[in-house]
Amino acid sequence: MLELSAADDETRALMASALRGASGFDAEYPTVFGPRARGCVVRDVADGRVRSACAILVRDLRAPGGALRVGLIGSVATASADRGRGLATNVLERAERELARRGCVASLLWADDETFYGARGYARVGCEEDFVLGHEVRGRLPQVRGVRPARAEDAAAIHRLYREHPRRALRTRRETAALLAAPGMRVLVHEAERESNDEHGAATRDVDAYLCLGRGGDLAGAAHEWGGDADALLRLLRAALDDAGAAPLYLMAPLAADGAPEPGLPARLRELGVASAPGVLAMGKLLDPAAAIRAIDAAACAPIAWNDDPDRPASRTATGPRGAVRISDERLLEALFGVSGRREAAEALERATGATIPALPLAPFLWGLDSI
Numbered sequence: 213m214l215e216l217s218a219a220d221d222e223t224r225a226l227m228a229s230a231l232r233g234a235s236g237f238d239a240e241y242p243t244v245f246g247p248r249a250r251g252c253v254v255r256d257v258a259d260g261r262v263r264s265a266c267a268i269l270v271r272d273l274r275a276p277g278g279a280l281r282v283g284l285i286g287s288v289a290t291a292s293a294d295r296g297r298g299l300a301t302n303v304l305e306r307a308e309r310e311l312a313r314r315g316c317v318a319s320l321l322w323a324d325d326e327t328f329y330g331a332r333g334y335a336r337v338g339c340e341e342d343f344v345l346g347h348e349v350r351g352r353l354p355q356v357r358g359v360r361p362a363r364a365e366d367a368a369a370i371h372r373l374y375r376e377h378p379r380r381a382l383r384t385r386r387e388t389a390a391l392l393a394a395p396g397m398r399v400l401v402h403e404a405e406r407e408s409n410d411e412h413g414a415a416t417r418d419v420d421a422y423l424c425l426g427r428g429g430d431l432a433g434a435a436h437e438w439g440g441d442a443d444a445l446l447r448l449l450r451a452a453l454d455d456a457g458a459a460p461l462y463l464m465a466p467l468a469a470d471g472a473p474e475p476g477l478p479a480r481l482r483e484l485g486v487a488s489a490p491g492v493l494a495m496g497k498l499l500d501p502a503a504a505i506r507a508i509d510a511a512a513c514a515p516i517a518w519n520d521d522p523d524r525p526a527s528r529t530a531t532g533p534r535g536a537v538r539i540s541d542e543r544l545l546e547a548l549f550g551v552s553g554r555r556e557a558a559e560a561l562e563r564a565t566g567a568t569i570p571a572l573p574l575a576p577f578l579w580g581l582d583s584i
């Protein structure tokens with residue numbers, strides 16, 4: 213039987229043994245397994261035993277050109293004795309139906325096995341910029357000053373800096389604090405030179421930048437979330453490089469859909485000649501074509517008429533002032549998310565219909581702390 217439930221001990225144990233074989237797995241994902249978590253699990257239960265499960269979490273994404281609600285799917289796992297019988301496929305489909313019911317335009321996941329998800333309708337979508345900071349970069353970065361490990365009381369300042377990102381998922385301050393406490397992650401902060409007074413009149417230095425390094429097996433060696441003043445971030449990166457020894461440091465950043473760097477740190481790193489490559493954000497599947505069309509219409513400068521063809525499911529015709537084009541579910545998702553800093557699907561739609569849609573793709577971004 214397929215059911216939706218809060219994350220229970222048995223489901224956690226199944227996920228931990230299938231995915232990591234280690235304890236402490238649930239502490240890595242407080243938005244699903246923590247107290248008052250918004251996420252939950254979909255599980256297949258037979259004879260009182262959980263055979264297969266996945267975690268789901270709804271997130272509202274903000275980008276300069278618009279907002280999108282997406283459903284994250286994580287920790288897909290089937291007990292080893294029950295594999296190869298379609299259980300994970302059923303769990304995934306049930307998760308997608310639930311996320312569509314909750315208003316998500318698409319489901320997103322980070323796949324270890326792209327073939328498994330590719331066969332189930334997922335494709336690589338979205339944009340990020342992946343920087344590689346080799347040791348030779350160190351001398352181009354400012355001296356380390358004002359850097360220290362984050363403390364629990366920095367969570368509010370870090371959350372404030374996180375909220376300055378134009379591309380991000382909405383999260384509560386509580387969620388940011390819980391995510392920062394996840395095991396296996398180092399968080400560095402930079403203290404501003406100026407002092408201000410706290411509520412007791414004592415002089416304190418404001419935190420003006422933060423950098424999150426590593427998180428679980430997937431993000432080892434990566435700076436996957438950061439925020440704040442670009443100069444202060446360069447100091448944090450130099451401190452992180454000093455700690456990394458000879459190993460390079462990887463830094464994940466948002467990337468606009470036309471391949472332009474995000475202002476702030478990514479633009480500064482490019483100026484400093486730090487190597488980077490465009491990458492994809494995740495694997496995604498369109499869940500709600502009507503919601504995708506609404507988001508495109510909201511961004512379009514000329515009206516587009518959309519018509520379903522009952523003989524051709526999972527696609528529709530878009531008609532604009534110049535002409536018409538058939539667009540599949542996959543291309544609709546690509547038009548919204550972009551792929552690796554390219555706006556091909558949006559351009560094809562513009563060319564065929566004659567409607568200009570400069571805000572497309574919205575190129576929303578998820579920071580490393582958001583992965584489930």
Ligand SMILES: CC(C)(COP(=O)(O)OP(=O)(O)OC[C@H]1O[C@@H](n2cnc3c(N)ncnc32)[C@H](O)[C@@H]1OP(=O)(O)O)[C@@H](O)C(=O)NCCC(=O)NCCS
Nearest residue numbers: 230231288289290295296297298299300301323324325331
């Ligand atoms: C991947 C996993 C969730 C599949 O669960 P499942 O219930 O066996 O999945 P289904 O029966 O619905 O589908 C089986 C598919 O998984 C693939 N597969 C991957 N590893 C497998 C394994 N060890 N045993 C059986 N099938 C496996 C099969 O090739 C098959 O794909 P296909 O139908 O496209 O040919 C399961 O093998 C598992 O828990 N693996 C470890 C955890 C993991 O890697 N999870 C993240 C996946 S990116």
